[in-house]
Amino acid sequence: MSKLLIKNAHFIDGNIFDIYIENNIIKTIGTNLNISSQRIPTIYLHDDEYISSGWIDSHTHCFEKFEIYADNCEEIGYRSGVTTVIDAGTAGADNIEEFYNQTKNCITHVYSLLNISKTGIYAQNELSDMNHIDIKAFQNAYLQYPNFIIGVKARLSKSVIGSNGDLPLYKAIEIANLTDLPLMVHIGTAPLELSKICQYLRPKDIITHIYNPKENGIWDGQHIKPCVLEAYQKGIYFDLGHGTDSFSFDILNYANQNHLKVYSISSDIYHRNRKNGPVYDLATTMTKLYHHGYSLKEVIDCVTIHPANMFHLHHIGKIEKGYQADFTIFKLTNKAKKLIDSTGKSITVSSYIQPTAVIINSKYIQLKEKNNG
Numbered sequence: 001m002s003k004l005l006i007k008n009a010h011f012i013d014g015n016i017f018d019i020y021i022e023n024n025i026i027k028t029i030g031t032n033l034n035i036s037s038q039r040i041p042t043i044y045l046h047d048d049e050y051i052s053s054g055w056i057d058s059h060t061h062c063f064e065k066f067e068i069y070a071d072n073c074e075e076i077g078y079r080s081g082v083t084t085v086i087d088a089g090t091a092g093a094d095n096i097e098e099f100y101n102q103t104k105n106c107i108t109h110v111y112s113l114l115n116i117s118k119t120g121i122y123a124q125n126e127l128s129d130m131n132h133i134d135i136k137a138f139q140n141a142y143l144q145y146p147n148f149i150i151g152v153k154a155r156l157s158k159s160v161i162g163s164n165g166d167l168p169l170y171k172a173i174e175i176a177n178l179t180d181l182p183l184m185v186h187i188g189t190a191p192l193e194l195s196k197i198c199q200y201l202r203p204k205d206i207i208t209h210i211y212n213p214k215e216n217g218i219w220d221g222q223h224i225k226p227c228v229l230e231a232y233q234k235g236i237y238f239d240l241g242h243g244t245d246s247f248s249f250d251i252l253n254y255a256n257q258n259h260l261k262v263y264s265i266s267s268d269i270y271h272r273n274r275k276n277g278p279v280y281d282l283a284t285t286m287t288k289l290y291h292h293g294y295s296l297k298e299v300i301d302c303v304t305i306h307p308a309n310m311f312h313l314h315h316i317g318k319i320e321k322g323y324q325a326d327f328t329i330f331k332l333t334n335k336a337k338k339l340i341d342s343t344g345k346s347i348t349v350s351s352y353i354q355p356t357a358v359i360i361n362s363k364y365i366q367l368k369e370k371n372n373g
């Protein structure tokens with residue numbers, strides 16, 4: 001039986017607790033815990049460190065076969081303070097087995113939002129051929145990997161769908177209804193029109209790339225588009241999905257002025273935007289929101305309990321008795337840092353969120369500071 005005791009754990013609400021873990025499950029949370037007389041491996045956290053439930057990045061790419069959007073799950077995962085990564089559609093039904101086998105022994109927990117194109121993102125335009133959308137193949141893949149596939153992904157923008165108009169959207173909804181899975185739709189240049197996507201998505205479906213600066217985005221040049229406000233009211237979740245081209249400080253500010261907030265903060269990371277920016281990692285993406293109207297609690301909720309809710313991952317996302325013992329330890333480092341968005345605009349902030357360690361699979365792993373940006 002593996003046991004671990006975490007002492008001096010500073011929660012972001014100001015509470016300080018000890019946490020006792022047995023077999024990778026949170027057993028007890030309390031003050032000055034003394035667990036039996038046996039010697040138990042114990043970790044003392046520093047006073048300037050916070051603890052949260054392990055971070056979840058709800059939009060990443062880590063199926064290494066497809067070089068255009070791929071990265072190593074450990075690099076974007078636990079080594080970046082992220083204990084769970086959700087791959088957003090890199091794999092489809094034809095290659096889910098290969099993706100599963102690639103990630104099943106990873107330290108980082110990996111899940112898939114299966115692409116409605118059975119090919120996955122083998123090329124930029126995976127939905128330009130309607131024959132790639134094979135509902136039976138999707139259902140079979142889900143039957144085979146019911147714990148690995150946690151949602152449906154459809155990339156509904158011009159360069160992906162070619163001349164197929166609204167058809168991929170209708171197919172995506174059909175698949176999501178048949179499998180009873182949440183649907184994440186990527187938005188970009190029309191077609192598809194954002195208004196159409198907002199109209200068809202179901203409450204609790206997800207729009208990613210919400211702060212993209214493109215014409216078919218949420219901002220019409222003067223206002224937030226009415227269809228976006230309606231979608232928000234209807235309970236559609238907004239996901240950040242930073243990516244190479246999809247995050248603008250200006251659009252974030254307009255959204256804030258209209259009281260529109262993302263439900264989840266995600267990176268849309270892959271090897272190029274990790275190494276060359278503007279993404280670098282999830283912590284840098286979180287820092288961008290922390291300096292634009294989001295409290296630390298809101299930022300942390302957007303990478304823990306919110307994505308866990310979105311994808312029905314009811315065993316993670318909270319520090320509570322019975323939950324899986326995934327933790328991210330982090331600091332607010334008071335040093336200047338330059339942050340850059342997808343349009344090349346940069347700002348300098350006075351502090352940033354920096355993960356210092358993770359606890360995953362009953363192991364405490366200290367992290368090296370990354371030299372980002």
Ligand SMILES: [Zn+2]
Binds near residue numbers: 088
């Ligand atoms: Zn993506």
